[in-house]
């Protein structure tokens with residue numbers, strides 16, 4: 001299967017009616033401003049709902065759910081919950097409590113609709129400033145594809161540690177560092193797809209031209225992520241680089257097309273006593 005270069009993205013870009021190339025002089029915004037823009041969120045929703053092979057669904061979410069394991073009776077905190085689809089699934093799977101946090105008022109409104117009729121709760125906070133207050137209340141913290149938007153991740157890890165019971169589990173996914181190093185898809189002549197890796201060891205932020213806008217993301221190598229985990233009171237329990245599982249793909253071609261480039265990294269961490 002030949003994959004369009006933009007299909008390599010974790011959530012791939014598509015052409016939209018009226019698309020115009022992004023003005024190179026356009027200022028990058030942070031993740032919170034990006035996901036608070038109604039036009040961008042509309043494009044993002046189209047993208048997520050219209051994907052034939054949404055890699056978040058076929059690769060990232062199955063790994064996150066497997067790393068969470070049995071959530072029966074557990075209190076779960078979800079950071080950057082987006083539309084809270086994971087929250088609805090976890091509550092259906094027996095989670096006792098679910099609190100989703102997101103900074104975007106658009107995401108929070110949609111998440112509340114998603115959770116209507118369940119016991120799930122959603123609050124609007126900027127994770128760069130959020131301090132919480134529910135100390136030691138949670139058995140599990142989960143965060144999907146959000147930490148690459150957070151500039152001060154060590155600060156957030158301190159807060160997460162305070163919110164987890166000793167022995168509690170933190171599962172988080174980020175865009176794979178191979179992808180966040182630089183944002184250039186390749187289309188080699190053999191019809192396969194590739195990704196240009198530049199500046200891998202140049203730590204810091206990157207501006208990603210995505211959904212007709214420019215969003216700032218924070219590139220961290222796998223070693224840096226592990227250092228943050230270990231340096232803030234957690235042991236690393238499991239790490240996945242998003243290796244696809246054939247069972248989650250309808251076709252062998254869809255599966256094989258995902259064997260070229262890693263799209264996400266998922267870490268399971270345990271809060272030390």
Ligand SMILES: C[S@@+](CC[C@H](N)C(=O)[O-])C[C@H]1O[C@@H](n2cnc3c(N)ncnc32)[C@H](O)[C@@H]1O
Nearest residue numbers: 031032035080081082103104126127144146149
């Ligand atoms: C790629 S979406 C992922 C949403 C959801 N976790 C999922 O997997 O579908 C990233 C989410 O992070 C949220 N976000 C980004 N920066 C944030 C910040 N500083 N504070 C709170 N939420 C933020 C966005 O509003 C958005 O909902």
